[in-house]
Amino acid sequence: MVESAVSTSITAVCRACGGSLDCFMSLGSQPVAQISPERPTEQTQIRYELRPSICLHCGLFQLIETPLPYIMFTNTYPYFSSTSAKMTYHLQKLSESVASELDVAGDPFVVEVGSNDGTFLKLIAEHGLRHLGVEPAEGAANIARSMGVSVLVTFFDSSTALQIRQSHGQADVIVGANVLAHMPSIIDVAKGIADLLKDDGLFVFEAIYLPDLLRCNMFDQLYGEHVFTFSVSSVRKVFAKCALELIDVCHVDVQGGSMRYVLAHRGRKNVAESVSHFIDFESRFGLGRADTYHMFAERCHKIRNDLRFLLGDLRKRQYRVVGYGASAKSTTLFNWCELDSSIVEYVTDCTKEKQGHYIPGTSIPVRSPEFFAQDRPDYALLSAWNHRTEIEAKEQHFRRRGGKWIVYVPEVATA
Ligand code: TYD
Ligand code: ZN
Numbered sequence: 001m002v003e004s005a006v007s008t009s010i011t012a013v014c015r016a017c018g019g020s021l022d023c024f025m026s027l028g029s030q031p032v033a034q035i036s037p038e039r040p041t042e043q044t045q046i047r048y049e050l051r052p053s054i055c056l057h058c059g060l061f062q063l064i065e066t067p068l069p070y071i072m073f074t075n076t077y078p079y080f081s082s083t084s085a086k087m088t089y090h091l092q093k094l095s096e097s098v099a100s101e102l103d104v105a106g107d108p109f110v111v112e113v114g115s116n117d118g119t120f121l122k123l124i125a126e127h128g129l130r131h132l133g134v135e136p137a138e139g140a141a142n143i144a145r146s147m148g149v150s151v152l153v154t155f156f157d158s159s160t161a162l163q164i165r166q167s168h169g170q171a172d173v174i175v176g177a178n179v180l181a182h183m184p185s186i187i188d189v190a191k192g193i194a195d196l197l198k199d200d201g202l203f204v205f206e207a208i209y210l211p212d213l214l215r216c217n218m219f220d221q222l223y224g225e226h227v228f229t230f231s232v233s234s235v236r237k238v239f240a241k242c243a244l245e246l247i248d249v250c251h252v253d254v255q256g257g258s259m260r261y262v263l264a265h266r267g268r269k270n271v272a273e274s275v276s277h278f279i280d281f282e283s284r285f286g287l288g289r290a291d292t293y294h295m296f297a298e299r300c301h302k303i304r305n306d307l308r309f310l311l312g313d314l315r316k317r318q319y320r321v322v323g324y325g326a327s328a329k330s331t332t333l334f335n336w337c338e339l340d341s342s343i344v345e346y347v348t349d350c351t352k353e354k355q356g357h358y359i360p361g362t363s364i365p366v367r368s369p370e371f372f373a374q375d376r377p378d379y380a381l382l383s384a385w386n387h388r389t390e391i392e393a394k395e396q397h398f399r400r401r402g403g404k405w406i407v408y409v410p411e412v413a414t415a
Contacts, residue, residue, distance in 0.1 A: 008048045008224075009184050010065045015227070016186055016238045019057025022290055023064055025297035026051045027336040031361035032067050033223040033328035034078055035354045043071055044360065050332065052222050052229075054293055060234040061210050066184055066224045069136070069155060073182075077137035078353040079328070081119040081177070084387055088119055090254050091177060095123040098173055098204070102129065108172040111164065111196065113156045113189075113205075114179025118144025125149045132168060134160060139353075157185060161192030170198040176205035178255060181228045190242040194265070203244065203263040210234075211285050212257025214292065216410040219300040219336070220329035220383070221256065231287055232278040235261050248272040256386045256409075304337050306412040311343050311381075320377040321406070323347035324391060325384020326354045326366045333383055333408070335361045344381060348372040373397060379414070381406045 014021060027050040036044045051064040081087050102108040110124050115133025117140045124131045125148045133151040135141040141151040154160055164171075174193055183189045193203050210231040213221050221229070236246040247269045248262040259278075286292035314321055323330060326349035334344070341363040349355065354366045372380075372395075380398065382388060382405050392405070399405075405415045 007042075007046055007068050007071050008065050009068055011062075012064075014055035014058060014060055015062055015184060016060050016234075016241070017055060017058040019055045021053040021062070021064065022056055022293065023051050023053040024290070024293040025300070027219065027222060027300075027332060030223065030332065030335050032072055033225060033331035033360060034072075035326060035357040035366060036360040037357055043074070046071060048224060050222060050224075050336070052293075054290075055234075058234055058237040059231065059287060060238060061229040061231070063222070063224070063227050066227045069182070069184065072225055073136040073155070075138040076353070077140060078351055080117045080140060080143070080351065082117050082143075083351055084390065086387065086390055087254060090252070091120040092123055094175070094177070094204075094206075094260075095120050098175065099124055099127050099129065101202075102172060104129070106172075109168060109170070111171040111174045113174065113176040113193075114182070115144055115149065115151055116140045116177075118147050118149035118151070120175060120177055121149045122147050130168070132164060134164075156183070156189060156192060158188045158192035158195065161196040165196050170201065171196050172198055172201050174201070174203045176203075178206060178208070178258070180205045181207045181230060182225045184227045186228065186238060187241060190239050190244060193263075194242040194244055197244075197265065199265055200268055201264070202269075204260065205263075206252060206254070206258050206260045208255050209251065209257050209259040210287065211282060214285075214296045216256065217296065217299045217303055218256055218409050219303065220332045220409070223328050223332045225328060230259065230261070231282050232259065232261075232275065233282050233287060235263075236275070236279070239263055240266075245269070245271065246275055249274050249278050254386075303408055303412055307337055307406075307408050308339075310406065310412055310414075311339065314379060315343055319379055320345060321379040321381060322372065322375075322377045323359075323364065323383045324372070324380045324395075324405075325349060325382065325387065326351070326357075326359060327384045327386075329386075330383035331360050334359050334364060340364065345377065346371075347383065348380070349384075369394070376401055377403065379404050379406050381408070385409055 030050045048065045110131040112133045115135045134156045243266045244263045245266045250260045346367045
């Protein structure tokens with residue numbers, strides 16, 4: 001792996017096993033996702049080529065190039081789990097189930113890697129359980145702290161794990177919700193997890209599930225932060241390198257389709273049937289076949305063409321189109337499809353920290369939902385399609401006044 005002068009990490013081989021990579025498509029030159037201020041900063045200067053690939057040896061789906069984590073996860077990183085009611089509910093449920101499994105008499109210790117705004121740890125803290133969040137984005141960490149959550153503001157790696165082990169002891173449970181996929185040095189992270197976890201401890205993490213991404217053509221889930229998209233078969237192989245065994249998996253309906261992985265030290269727990277069930281499923285799905293990825297690329301190119309055609313046609317007919325959801329996904333969407341503010345006037349987003357900024361690499365500004373409600377555009381391109389039910393419920397007035405939604409995964413359609 002090399003770190004280029006432009007602050008990205010580029011690899012020629014698998015980041016986990018050193019195997020050869022089949023790079024099956026390029027989504028072009030991309031800026032760092034999330035949002036950009038009006039004035040250029042170090043972050044807005046960086047471009048990287050968005051090239052997903054698959055390891056021919058361990059099957060780990062990964063990006064060839066990604067901005068270095070310190071470039072992406074800054075103090076002002078604007079993603080907050082609590083902006084989605086669905087995600088909040090989901091993390092609270094996970095938190096309840098972790099808390100109910102713990103033996104309170106044994107003074108258990110829970111660590112969350114990438115604790116963001118504390119949506120998961122809040123409940124653990126309220127139960128009076130010993131806990132620690134590890135979060136590099138200070139803004140998000142401060143929100144968590146204001147709710148009584150303890151946070152160490154840093155990146156999680158093997159040296160952070162050692163530091164926590166020395167200061168707090170080993171953990172009964174380590175959790176990572178949509179964060180392991182963001183860590184390019186995955187083997188070092190796995191070493192840290194193995195070191196920090198008690199002999200009988202559990203490591204639970206969630207991540208977008210590769211077959212869902214491929215089946216639903218979610219090309220926009222690919223951006224620098226998501227350096228990996230895991231599958232049951234790749235997780236089993238990658239973590240086995242650090243003697244962590246995959247003992248259970250469960251499909252969960254967040255982020256367009258995710259998997260919850262439960263791991264333990266090798267040989268310490270029984271392995272549930274769910275693991276072999278999903279390994280068989282993935283084999284039948286074709287995760288081991290090159291054409292699965294090449295066909296995904298073809299379908300994504302078709303979406304790009306269909307969307308550009310539809311938006312061009314609407315513009316010719318003088319309809320006004322805006323976007324909804326200044327998600328990280330929208331950076332990939334707008335840059336790969338080469339859409340600017342002459343086609344999509346602005347993007348609506350409820351996150352205060354995003355309003356007044358721009359979709360990176362474009363001239364498209366981010367505006368509040370109140371602005372959207374008064375403005376009455378004709379079409380809204382739903383770039384937060386994973387929150388479709390929640391957003392459509394909030395924005396019923398848009399449909400009532402004749403507005404139409406445009407979706408683009410799994411295919412381009414208006415509704
Ligand atoms: P999300 O899909 O959660 O994440 P990512 O950035 O990883 O792609 O982003 C969804 C965006 O949509 C986020 O900026 C918040 C915004 N949003 C709204 O504006 N209104 C809503 O009702 C919801 C649920 C999200
Ligand atoms: Zn590999």
